[in-house]
Amino acid sequence: MLSNKAAIYLRISLDATGEHRAIERQREDCLAKAAEKGLEVSEIHVDNSISASKRNVVRPAYERMVRDYQDGKFTNIICYDVDRLSRQPGQIEYWLEMAEHGQLRIITETGEADTTTDSGRLFIRIKVGVARAEVERKGERQKRALVQRLERGESYAGVRLTGYSMSGKILEEEATIVRRIFATFLAGGTLYGIAGELTKAGIKTRRGSTNWPTSTVRTILTNLRYIARVKHVTFHKETKERIVTEYAGAWEPIIDDPTFFAVQSRLEDPLRITNRSGTDRKHLGSGIFLCGECGNPVRTNGTRYWCKGGGHVLRTQAPIDALVIGALRRRLLLDDVGRAVSQKNNDAATAKLVTESTLLRNDLERYDRDYEKNELSAAFHNKLTLKAEAKLLAIEVEYAKATSGAAVAMMMGASSPLDFFDNAGLAQRRAIVSSLMSVALLHVPRGRKGFDPRTVRIVWSDGRRELP
Incomplete structure (x- = not known):
């Protein structure tokens, strides 16, 4: 009822x-x-x-x-x-x-x-x-109308893109933020770091919020509309195969093609997204500073830098990092750091390093699979793994050098390079250090107390040696 x-x-x-x-x-x-x-x-x-x-x-x-x-x-x-x-x-x-x-x-x-x-x-x-x-009929009409818009060089209607008005005109204030995001990421910044910097600075999103999620930063970095292009995805009616068509837009781009595609390469780069190396890149000198005995890059072991290959050095990080940062700040004050700039980004070298890195990581995965299948002994698995990881670490050093030019260029283009460096995130500082200097850690005998600056050898990329 x-x-x-x-x-x-x-x-x-x-x-x-x-x-x-x-x-x-x-x-x-x-x-x-x-x-x-x-x-x-x-x-x-x-x-x-x-x-x-x-x-x-x-x-x-x-x-x-x-x-x-x-x-x-x-x-x-x-x-x-x-x-x-x-x-x-x-x-x-x-x-x-x-x-x-x-x-x-x-x-x-x-x-x-x-x-x-x-x-x-x-x-x-x-x-x-x-x-x-x-x-259903309306859906088909809308799909066809959308394709016609894209073929005419018009963009999607609906949600406004950061940096553009609804009519497709550039909003310079927002466009400056978009360019800053691309430049910072290309200079070694991270999605998390960029989002944090924008939030801390109180910069507003297009919706008026001062909170920048990392997903928003990634969406901006991967949006083809910033280079006046659009990707449209459809599906074959019978096979349901995914079909991607790219259209050229008639609106003015905010980002140039080389910058956009360099960012895409870095986003997809296994050297950036992998976590196999643990927390190494959470420290200034890991993979960048060298062992003064064998010349191999050092890694971190707790709060210390460690020569993993030969165990030649085991040094406390804090005073070494402070020495390196202090040397760089002093040179920035001299205003002659431009002479020490070693190179700009080398896209060909970067692509080669990424390929070599991918092959080595495939090898490491194969070693693990073979070990699990009992096709490799523990000793041989360990030997192969250490050898491959050593090569990976060397590649990381070269990669940092090949991509560090953008960070130095941003720093030198700032009104105050010293302020830029002081406010830079860890990834940008690593890129700058890697580009401008070579840092070698010398062996310190057991029992010696206190930090001796003479046990850290700093040579600038213009050949000048930093004296303690």
């Missing part, structure tokens, strides 16, 4: 202004209908600016209403029209089945729904079917 309890469901597919005006009109009309029918409204469920046509779109209020019905909280649904409730035949069929068994009544403000008779339920099914067909 039907009760006098009713749930009101309100929905609009797109609320462009966000002011809920259409929802409020529906609310007023549905409340008036409830009063007319003498029904008590248990709850009003609202899904504002949410489509009811797409199967993969979750409508939170709708789902909550379904659960409330199953819990027996109401037996009447009031909505402005049936297509506000749903445009998916499967969902409508659920409610019609409940109505057919006398367990539910759907009441619309338009008065077209009559779930108490078979002809009324048939009318609803036909109406929803027609609405569904129109949705």
